[in-house]
Amino acid sequence: MSEATMEISLSVNGEQVARTVPVRQHLVDFLRTEMGLTGSHLGCEHGVCGACSVRVDGAVVRGCLMLAVQADGAEVVTVEGLTQTGEVADLQENFVNRNAMQCGYCTPGMLITASELLRDPKPVTRAEIRDHLSGNFCRCTGYHAIVDAVEMTLNKRLEEG
Amino acid sequence: MNKESPAPILDRPNSYVGRTLSRDAAKRAVAGRGRYTDDINPARTLHAAFVRSPYGHAKILSVDVEEAKQQPGVALVMTGAELAEMCTGPWVGTLTCFDGMKSAPQYPMAVDRACWQGEPLVMVVASSRAAAEDAAEFVMIEYEELPVVIDKETALDPDTPAIHPDLGDNLAFEKTIETGDVDKAVAEADIVIEDTFTFGRHTAVSLEPRALLAEYDPGTERLTIHTSSQCPHMVQAVFARTLGLPEHNVRIVAPDVGGSFGLKIHTFGDEIATIAASVKLARPVKFIADRLESFATDIHARENRVRGRIAVTKDGKITSMDIDIRSGAGAYSQYPRTSVFEANQILNITGGPYAHENYRASTQVVYLNKVPTSQYRAVGHPIGNSVGESLVDQAAAACGIDPMEFRRRNVMHDDSYPRIGAAGIEMRDMSHQQCLETLVERMNYDALREEQEEFRKKGVQRGIGIAAFIKGTAPGPSGYYGAGGAPIATQDACTVKLEPAGGVICMVGVTDQGQGVDTVMGQITAATLGVPIESVRVIEGDTDAVPYGGGTYASRATAIGGEATYQAALKLRAEILEIAGVLLQAAPETLDIVEGHVVDKGDTVSRISLAEIGRIGHFQVFELPNHVQPTLSATHRFRLRDALYIFTNGIQGAYVEVDIDTGFLKLLNHWVVEDCGRVINPQLADEQVRGGCVQGLGGALYEECVYDAAGQLQNATLADYLTPMAGEMPDIEVAHIQTHTGVSELGAKGVGESGTGAAPAVVMNAVNDALRPFGGKISSQPMSPETILKALGKV
Ligand code: FES
Ligand code: FES
Numbered sequence: 001m002s003e004a005t006m007e008i009s010l011s012v013n014g015e016q017v018a019r020t021v022p023v024r025q026h027l028v029d030f031l032r033t034e035m036g037l038t039g040s041h042l043g044c045e046h047g048v049c050g051a052c053s054v055r056v057d058g059a060v061v062r063g064c065l066m067l068a069v070q071a072d073g074a075e076v077v078t079v080e081g082l083t084q085t086g087e088v089a090d091l092q093e094n095f096v097n098r099n100a101m102q103c104g105y106c107t108p109g110m111l112i113t114a115s116e117l118l119r120d121p122k123p124v125t126r127a128e129i130r131d132h133l134s135g136n137f138c139r140c141t142g143y144h145a146i147v148d149a150v151e152m153t154l155n156k157r158l159e160e161g
Numbered sequence: 162m163n164k165e166s167p168a169p170i171l172d173r174p175n176s177y178v179g180r181t182l183s184r185d186a187a188k189r190a191v192a193g194r195g196r197y198t199d200d201i202n203p204a205r206t207l208h209a210a211f212v213r214s215p216y217g218h219a220k221i222l223s224v225d226v227e228e229a230k231q232q233p234g235v236a237l238v239m240t241g242a243e244l245a246e247m248c249t250g251p252w253v254g255t256l257t258c259f260d261g262m263k264s265a266p267q268y269p270m271a272v273d274r275a276c277w278q279g280e281p282l283v284m285v286v287a288s289s290r291a292a293a294e295d296a297a298e299f300v301m302i303e304y305e306e307l308p309v310v311i312d313k314e315t316a317l318d319p320d321t322p323a324i325h326p327d328l329g330d331n332l333a334f335e336k337t338i339e340t341g342d343v344d345k346a347v348a349e350a351d352i353v354i355e356d357t358f359t360f361g362r363h364t365a366v367s368l369e370p371r372a373l374l375a376e377y378d379p380g381t382e383r384l385t386i387h388t389s390s391q392c393p394h395m396v397q398a399v400f401a402r403t404l405g406l407p408e409h410n411v412r413i414v415a416p417d418v419g420g421s422f423g424l425k426i427h428t429f430g431d432e433i434a435t436i437a438a439s440v441k442l443a444r445p446v447k448f449i450a451d452r453l454e455s456f457a458t459d460i461h462a463r464e465n466r467v468r469g470r471i472a473v474t475k476d477g478k479i480t481s482m483d484i485d486i487r488s489g490a491g492a493y494s495q496y497p498r499t500s501v502f503e504a505n506q507i508l509n510i511t512g513g514p515y516a517h518e519n520y521r522a523s524t525q526v527v528y529l530n531k532v533p534t535s536q537y538r539a540v541g542h543p544i545g546n547s548v549g550e551s552l553v554d555q556a557a558a559a560c561g562i563d564p565m566e567f568r569r570r571n572v573m574h575d576d577s578y579p580r581i582g583a584a585g586i587e588m589r590d591m592s593h594q595q596c597l598e599t600l601v602e603r604m605n606y607d608a609l610r611e612e613q614e615e616f617r618k619k620g621v622q623r624g625i626g627i628a629a630f631i632k633g634t635a636p637g638p639s640g641y642y643g644a645g646g647a648p649i650a651t652q653d654a655c656t657v658k659l660e661p662a663g664g665v666i667c668m669v670g671v672t673d674q675g676q677g678v679d680t681v682m683g684q685i686t687a688a689t690l691g692v693p694i695e696s697v698r699v700i701e702g703d704t705d706a707v708p709y710g711g712g713t714y715a716s717r718a719t720a721i722g723g724e725a726t727y728q729a730a731l732k733l734r735a736e737i738l739e740i741a742g743v744l745l746q747a748a749p750e751t752l753d754i755v756e757g758h759v760v761d762k763g764d765t766v767s768r769i770s771l772a773e774i775g776r777i778g779h780f781q782v783f784e785l786p787n788h789v790q791p792t793l794s795a796t797h798r799f800r801l802r803d804a805l806y807i808f809t810n811g812i813q814g815a816y817v818e819v820d821i822d823t824g825f826l827k828l829l830n831h832w833v834v835e836d837c838g839r840v841i842n843p844q845l846a847d848e849q850v851r852g853g854c855v856q857g858l859g860g861a862l863y864e865e866c867v868y869d870a871a872g873q874l875q876n877a878t879l880a881d882y883l884t885p886m887a888g889e890m891p892d893i894e895v896a897h898i899q900t901h902t903g904v905s906e907l908g909a910k911g912v913g914e915s916g917t918g919a920a921p922a923v924v925m926n927a928v929n930d931a932l933r934p935f936g937g938k939i940s941s942q943p944m945s946p947e948t949i950l951k952a953l954g955k956v
């Protein structure tokens with residue numbers, strides 16, 4: 001029984017790529033194994049932990065719940081791409097300075113999720129930041145530092161207009 | 162409180178010690194450049210998947226792997242019996258320090274009987290994990306189901322079958338300790354409170370699951386293993402001994418580790434199997450546990466029932482406490498750290514902050530057809546503290562005394578150390594009184610009580626909780642692992658080297674899983690040597706590079722590894738000054754090192770740089786007289802001498818709101834005041850406490866591995882095993898009291914488990930404080946809305 005495959009072509013972090021992938025391969029396995037983009041992590045592979053969060057056509061999705069073939073024609077952005085464009089450089093700096101991660105395994109997913117709040121910044125409360133992040137599991141930090149880092153970044157962006 | 166510091170060099174102005182510095186690992190993590198075990202992919206890597214027992218207890222009648230072997234991409238199918246042949250013998254998870262303890266022999270994969278659902282039976286190794294899983298479907302196993310033992314309360318009943326008939330019964334271990342005379346104290350007490358507490362089974366849920374990549378080279382017979390581990394040297398010993406390989410030929414590398422929490426101090430059968438496959442196939446073989454496997458095979462913990470009793474005088478003096486623990490282990494005692502530490506720790510620390518002199522604690526640890534249990538963050542402390550602190554609260558209420566005041570009257574006094582605690586263990590350098598008064602201030606306690614009253618009038622039910630605690634950190638060799646005969650180092654070591662260009666390499670046996678252990682060791686090295694932090698590089702997590710050590714467990718990294726680092730840096734510093742003295746024709750004691758330069762003491766003008774000393778010491782050695790042979794490298798090992806642990810202490814406060822109609826709970830505020838001795842990096846210490854608290858809160862409120870009567874784990878997904886998420890968790894305010902431990906010159910105690918140890922106690926007390934006017938009381942965790950409504954008699 002040979003494995004069913006399909007050809008896909010998509011943009012990954014701004015680069016156009018074409019690959020033949022097993023139809024059952026999920027997007028993060030594709031990114032990690034085919035593209036060598038190991039910044040996206042797998043914590044559950046059933047859609048709960050958010051470690052696999054990536055941006056597909058501008059929306060944050062759980063990369064473990066989407067098949068690679070479903071990303072055919074899409075624009076995918078991972079934490080590596082986000083780093084490259086500098087879109088969240090301020091958030092990343094605040095994460096480092098505020099020590100908003102310990103093991104760092106949840107961090108790429110957190111950054112991608114938090115980036116949604118920053119794209120069109122509006123004043124939000126800490127409780128709203130917490131709610132926004134509540135689909136991303138972090139076992140290490142207890143979240144307080146992450147909320148601080150997001151809040152600091154957001155406030156700075158609002159201040160600077 | 163602190164006398165003259167024995168480490169004045171660390172107390173200099175602008176010292177790197179006591180300062181918040183960011184972590185290098187954080188800079189990689191935010192860019193997605195962390196390097197975890199599964200990110201490493203050598204050419205020709207194969208992947209392992211396992212057939213695991215679908216039953217809680219079953220005899221294996223036959224195993225047929227022929228069809229599985231024919232599946233696409235399959236390189237190897239190995240049964241439990243085949244793996245057993247490659248092993249030097251079964252594991253037996255006992256330690257000689259636990260008198261009378263027994264455990265059944267256990268092979269890495271079951272040979273003829275599966276004893277818990279999830280136990281590995283057959284390994285399939287294939288070109289991809291997907292191919293291995295596909296092929297695993299073709300492994301045919303015939304089982305005969307056997308009766309399961311699931312309930313710890315009936316596990317010792319005469320009509321309950323013994324899981325391992327050779328052991329005679331299901332008792333793993335029992336122990337009683339007694340100090341003073343509890344019966345007399347109870348008979349003479351004005352008030353005696355009794356309660357029974359139950360605690361659900363938890364598991365660590367590190368976000369990165371267990372992961373291992375084994376690469377065997379048949380030519381050199383060398384084995385390189387990358388694995389997500391806290392204890393590289395310990396796993397080296399266990400892997401090598403189990404498979405009969407020379408230990409020095411096994412290299413363990415722990416790359417970035419995605420959370421550990423005690424889970425990753427352990428070794429597992431599927432890991433041995435993966436290594437065996439690499440040896441057999443002479444190819445890299447990788448095993449990454451998926452989440453289901455994690456729930457069904459990672460160690461579990463915390464399943465305990467504790468009966469507790471406290472005796473007090475009517476003016477609020479505790480005269481005795483006694484507890485009886487029934488601890489539910491799994492099917493085997495976890496090798497080599499055992500499954501009895503948890504009960505033993507409950508027995509050591511319950512009521513630990515208080516000055517009563519009568520204490521009795523007994524425990525029975527029993528085997529169950531469930532996942533083996535073992536050490537998980539703050540071993541035993543969440544349970545001991547919940548029991549002790551709930552009893553204290555109930556006693557305070559019975560006496561009509563405010564719970565803070567009640568504790569004030571009973572904690573061990575700050576000027577009373579060293580002393581023997583109620584459990585008969587030596588305590589020193591503690592600060593219960595100072596922590597308590599700091600908490601009162603931080604919480605604004607009296608005002609908070611008034612606010613609570615105001616809300617009550619409006620029909621809003623808020624509760625205030627307090628929980629004092631002690632925490633055993635950094636175990637010494639005279640205690641369990643050392644005296645018990647385990648291949649686990651309780652000492653730790655550091656080698657510090659001056660490189661030719663003036664850079665400093667610091668190699669430590671303790672490891673980092675995100676706590677910032679490497680940053681902390683770098684800070685200690687830089688402060689001690691007098692070099693800029695940028696010139697120090699810390700290496701950890703590689704048995705080929707670092708001196709032999711125990712790794713990171715039991716909050717020992719800074720307490721033990723930090724002292725080793727401090728002493729090693731002092732030695733190197735002395736040598737550098739010695740060489741500088743020769744070159745500068747000056748007495749070494751008149752010299753100092755500041756910012757990487759040797760200076761005259763009290764001055765800042767460079768007389769020679771460390772780069773110069775490095776150059777001469779490594780390359781132009783002829784510039785030194787013959788009798789001076791530079792080493793420019795120093796190693797120091799540190800261990801506790803007689804102490805069992807370095808005990809830390811602290812106190813937590815919680816403010817919660819309970820919706821008495823729905824049972825929903827809102828965590829409003831959380832405070833921690835703790836004493837970890839010298840704080841090296843305040844931010845990192847704070848974050849250990851915060852993360853630890855939330856882990857404790859998760860256990861207290863949501864987490865539980867639920868088994869049905871047939872021994873089937875009911876909730877082995879992250880959707881069903883609830884963990885704390887950002888939305889429900891509070892901000893946590895942290896303060897440190899710094900009573901240096903006298904057992905080292907550095908003075909640091911452990912900090913990593915202080916949050917976890919008492920958070921369940923404080924939130925339970927807060928909830929009960931809110932329920933008290935309604936006559937409701939909770940004595941079981943997790944405290945779900947349903948538990949709360951039951952306590953209120955509403956369901
Ligand atoms: S790995 Fe996708 S949500 Fe957990
Ligand atoms: S930092 Fe470890 S899971 Fe978030």
